Amino acid sequence: MLDDAKLNTALENVRRAGVPGLFAEVRDNDQVWQGAAGVADVTTGRPVTADMRHRVGSITKTFTAAAVLQQVESGQIGLDAPIGRYLPKLVPGERGDAITVRMLINHTSGLAEYLPYAYSSFRAFPALADTGPQSMDDHRFTRFDPIELIGLGVAAPAAGTPGGTPGLYSNTNYLLLAQLLEQVTGTTAEKCITQNVIERAGLSDTAFPDEPQMSGPHSRIYEAWFGMIDPPRDYSVYDMSYAGPSASLTSTVADLNRFYGLLLAGEIVNQSSLEQMRRTVQVISQEGKLIEYGLGLYPMEGPDGGIFWGHGGTVWGGGALSMTSADGKRQMSVAVNVQRWNKLDSMGRPQPHPIDDALAALYRVAMQR
Template identity: 80%
Template sequence: MKSALDCAALDAAMENVHRAGMPGLFAEVRDGDQVWRGAAGVADVVTGRPVNADMRHRVGSITKTFTAAAVLQQAESGRIGLDTPIGRYLPKLVPGERGDAITVRMLINHTSGLAEYLPYAYPSFKAFPALADTGPQSLDDHRFTRFDPVELIEMGVTAPAVGAPGGAPGLYSNTNYLLLGELLEQVTGTTAERYITENVIERAGLRDTELPAGPYVDGPHSQLYEAWFGMIDPPRDYSVYDMSWVVPAGSLISTVADLNRFYGLLLAGEIVSPSSLAQMQRTGPVISQEGKTIDYGLGLHPMEGPGQGTFWGHGGTVWGGGALAMTRADGKRQMAVAVNMQRWNRLDSSGKPQPHPIDDALATLYRVAMYG
């Protein structure tokens, strides 16, 4: 395995993503004791304020690894059974036969068969990813909406099931992780946000990471530009946005340095036990929101390069922002990348997202960052 960081290649790969159309991006790559941090482009397209690698950023579904780790901790203490039906803990939220059939593990690995609530909360999402007939209006409508997680869960639970409990492939659904947030509250006697903050974020020593539901990002950060498949042109800033629509599933704010620290400690068995980590790394097929089949474990998914070993981590998106954090199984090579625009692919006449130069440029950056 290549051990040295090629800083010139990383700088060039970052710049190429910016040139391909990304307003701004920043990253940290680690190899043993070597650390490279880089940034390219702007945090604000109006003022030209540059991005830098220390910025705080909404990292979306990377939150799911933190929530999964919290549930695994409670499983270690005996308060949660991974193969216990969710109906035993939350009978009012998942009643009847489904509550008896869906286990906690099925929620964490997206094999519950529960539908995604997003299309019901956000009409813009109704036809995702075939969005030819929908517009982004509901994004603006909900900038400051305070959602009740129980109401969102009800939308997902009462919607037609997308599969049988435990069936393969699973279907990625934020409803699962909102339920895990309610489960944590039920068994710990405190909010999921507080439990995750005290037992995952603070346990990992993360100084610039928090799990807020509110609309603002504190500290230095980038604007977040949503293109909504070319329907918002020029892309609009959604950096101020109430995150109550997705708290335990996607509201985390962090930095690329904190993300690498967290995944390094997780894969070293210091956030959950080694046996719990092994459970997290047991994967099965899951269909993503983009319609792609991925391998997914308990809040983790793998990426593999030829002869380079397996990397573990998670990606995430919010309105306008995204991130990907991956750490090699031995913990020695790490990558965390943050971008400040989302859904840059325009749609063809059938509503299918079309290739964009950003896609290839990002793939190259990830390859250089992970594999040298």
């Protein structure tokens, strides 16, 4: 049963902790709670609403993984086939022979993250102390070529050996998966995912953006960049080609819950594929944490000890998390309109912030069975 009062209080506590605005949907069987707190625009005071569209970042990876597994089911892709069989020019030689499609999906390919090389004036995690916001401003309207981005990741020093664990979370993997989808389907990854995953799931408010501006009702999103941007800066208008099918989807909390509910019910991919998605390995996240990661999904323990499956995601200024219980009965999707609120210590490590505790408390209430 859902406790509306506790959910509303927990949501409001996140706003009080420092998030300008956030919204969420929690489902328990046929019960649905939606809530919103704070503002969508800090200048005008326009309030957030629970039906707003939002950039959901790496939640996109679940959609991309599902599209690849559909092609595995149809025999067009071998899950444990070398990527060099399909994309020999992008991952040539011995690496192309050693890295499998599965390793790309679960981040054990050993391929480095391309992002710090694309945004050359700052470095990625974990060297946070050396970062700066200037590149984000410089690249607001840059149209990145995915082949060039992949080339940066492949040419960079290897982050590990193919199949070795822990793996390293890398967007290079998912840009390669997008090229793989294009190779075997003859259409763009965005069209393939839209037709075979988004439309199949009946998601009316989920789409890949084709311009820097978002469409439909949405909140502005604000980047704090570890306290280096104070007050946080508006990055609502941004060309998402730097992420592509690894992290560029826009969606709503209702659509996310619908998608993960259908996915975990075996209605997007079959049960055999779903079992593969839930086979996890250890991966080092972009924040430098050791996590369990499957094929575009990762687990999260609920307050009652039950396991939830889903994904989180961030973009410059926005973040989201969507989790569904293993039996599909309890679901939670939350979106926030600020990112990287934690300041850094002298070693470049993010420091605790009240927002962290408030969000954790919200998740506990939302996942309480």
